[in-house]
Amino acid sequence: MAGIFEKISGAGKGVSDMSKAASDTNNLKKKIAYEQERIQEVMQEIGRQYYANPKGDYSALCADIDDRKRRINSMKADLHSLKGLRVCGTCGTKFDEKYTFEFCGKCGTRLTIE
Ligand SMILES: [Zn+2]
Incomplete structure (x- = not known):
């Protein structure tokens, strides 16, 4: 009796794990796409500001890009482990x-x- 119950709950767990992994994968892909879009925007912003003032300080914007790239890399690593x-x-x-x-x-x- 306990054996059957374990099998059923085990199967249920497998299905929910799979659909959870699928939605995690989609969420991660969306977040990665979002960060990549933001990086493009920040790149354009750096371009605009540099054009207006080539001697300006763009380290904060560059650091923002680096942060986002790190986030993307860790999310990509998460994607690897999910599937x-x-x-x-x-x-x-x-x-x-x-x-x-x-x-x-x-x-x-x-x-x-x-
Ligand atoms: Zn090939």
Whole structure:
């Protein structure tokens, strides 16, 4: 009796873990996209300010970009741990979670995480 109950609750846990991982993955992807957009905006802002004043101090804006890049990197690391499947956008090869290289082993393209 206890065995059956464990099996059922175990299966339920598996499903909710999977859907949680999927929504975590989506949230992370959205947050990464947001940070990347913000970086573009800050880059443009630096460009505008530099144009107006080439001798200005842009260290705060640069530090903001560095912060966001660090956040993106840690979120990308989280994505890896959630679902480590790497996919080559060029040749379509899929690598399992044991494959930890940044680049496709077949064609050398930088891999994205699916
Ligand atoms: Zn490839």
